[in-house]
Amino acid sequence: MSVQTPIRMAILGCGGMAGGHAQHFAAHPDVELVALCDVSEEVVQGFIERNLGESDAKPQIFTDAATMYEEARPDAVTIVTPHTMHFDHGKQAIEADCHVFMEKPMVTDSTQAHELAKLVEEGGKVFVIGYNSPCSPQYHYIRELIRNKELGNLETVTMWMTQDWKRPTAGTWRQKPELSGGGQMYDSGAHVFNSLVWSVEQPVAEVFAFVDNLGAPVDINGTANIRFEDGTLAVVTIVGNCPTGAASACYSFDNGRIEVNPWTGADLRVWKGTEEIEPELEGQVGLPGDNFIDAILGRTEPRTSPKNGVMQSELMDAIYQSAQTGQVAKVAR
DSSP: OOOOSSEEEEEEOOSTTHHHHHHHHHHOTTEEEEEEEOSOHHHHHHHHHHHSTTSOOOOEEESOHHHHHHHHOOSEEEEOSOGGGHHHHHHHHHHTTOEEEEOSSSOSOHHHHHHHHHHHHHHTOOEEEOOSGGGSHHHHHHHHHHHHTBTBOEEEEEEEEEEEOHHHHTTSGGGOHHHHSSSTTTTTHHHHHHHHHHHHOOOEEEEEEEEEOTTSSSOSEEEEEEEETTSOEEEEEEESEEEEEEEEEEEEETTEEEEEOTTTOOSOEEEETTEEEOOOOOOOOOOHHHHHHHHHTTSSOOSOOHHHHHHHHHHHHHHHHHHHHSSOEEOOO
16 A cells, blocks of 8 residues: 555544644644644634644634545644544545544444445455553553463453542533443443453453442442453453552463553563563553554554454443443343
């Protein structure tokens, strides 16, 4: 695939993480930021003033995505819209012949995840999801240890994260189920759940989960017991009502153990048998957006793909089904 630089980049959705993406792409030597789109020109203009005031980037302003694709003709688009809009916006971008960088989660429904994955495969474009840990050398190292069974068979994974999420998101779209698709489990928790399925690389077989909304319209705290098809067991706790933010994970093998931060890949420690060993890490990949650009230019492989979005969507569907029914949810394929 021959791609010319600079890559013409558009951003759909001018809130949340879009500011960081705009600043990064505006300064990227292989990218030209050509278009921004949101619900009104005032929203986009305010976004430009906040995030691109000192930049040389002069993106066109749009309030309709279809018009943006037709007139700006971007090579790629970064989608930073509310979660439940991701499927329609991703489908539209693929049909506009764009490479797609999708903020997490990919979608909020496993049926849509399978459909979007099929569209990406047929379209032949790069599709990357904005997860942090797959782009860290620590998580690449962890996945290789699991794949190669260097610590024996992976048997269990325990993960948790805490965040002051409930108060700052009150009244925003993140606490409106019709836009978010869920609460903290599907928002910040998506990073932790993706680290789990990305590293284990096994389909989820069944889940038993509890959630607590704490009076909010969406889940704030939640726990999930997970069994993968190969028998690996996992327990994940996601907390959205804690004043301090932190995260940790423990992977246990029949001949070793790994400890790591599942959100960032930091604080990695590894034991082989009873001896702690020094991890042999590759170089830093960088931000997910860097991986996206490098994948488009053929410099590397995407660290995430619709396959990861499918696995996480199946897991999240099962978590919410179990929490609602009070029963074990089995993942049917």
